[in-house]
Amino acid sequence: MIRDGSSAMTPARKLRPSKKREATAQQTHERIRAGAWQSFVQYGLEGATVSAIVRASGISTGTFYNYYGTKEAVFDRILEDLTQDIRTISAEARARADDLETMLRLSYAALLDYILGLDGARAFIAMNQHHIRSRLYGASGSEGIVQDLRGDIARGMPGHALSSSETDLIARLIISNGIEAVLLLGDDAETDTAKVADLVTGLLIGGIHGMRAE
Structure with a gap:
């Protein structure tokens, strides 16, 4: 809430969802899934590692954990x-x-x-x-x-x-x-x-x- 100098309270403005942000997130999901697919094809779920998925996806380790957390x-x-x-x-x-x-x-x-x-x-x-x-x-x-x-x-x-x-x-x-x-x-x-x-x-x-x- 933001005060405007009077006794009334003005609601804080909410940011509208960004189509660009949503498109970027979708692309990141797809890159991770594509990289994971390659790793699961080559190593299987048990043999695949997060680092291998990250390399195949071309993203950072932090990004992977932000989106999925586990293989x-x-x-x-x-x-x-x-x-x-x-x-x-x-x-x-x-x-x-x-x-x-x-x-x-x-x-x-x-x-x-x-x-x-x-x-x-x-x-x-x-x-x-x-x-x-x-x-x-x-x-x-x-x-x-x-x-x-x-x-x-x-x-x-x-x-x-x-x-x-x-x-x-x-x-x-x-x-x-x-x-x-x-x-x-x-x-x-x-x-x-x-x-x-x-x-x-x-x-x-x-x-x-x-x-x-x-």
Whole structure:
């Protein structure tokens, strides 16, 4: 509060958010994540160091700690960003079909194509399988995908009387199969994503079709 010489009190003026400052902060976040990705691809989460991330990012150590604080925080942010992208991509793929089997086939293929299109993705997966698996199951982004799938399951399985818990279980199994398909891609540069999507879909949909219909 600022006194103006009278008994009235004038509120202190607040600075407006700076678009330039916000853009700079966003660029710094992106540089750190890009540098961290390189380090996690090369060394894995356990072998990567903050100093390696700082060097790859081209920032100062102080800046890194101001933005993230730990390498684990950057790793979590990278996975969260990937999960959000996957949620959008898979939902768009499923929207192109009306039956669950086709939805899953399109969704899995889109997921695998997206992951394999990322530079260094195979090495990132190979170096960090345990950490990826432990973080993705139950992550907030994964829960969002569960909610999306619940609606698609109802749409893609007309005539099936599924309880809420059954629908939830199917949604989580769909996600689990997708995660494991990604983690087991291996080093084969010629992966046929459509074939893998068909295999995973066939294994899953066979069990779902065994459920009672009304």
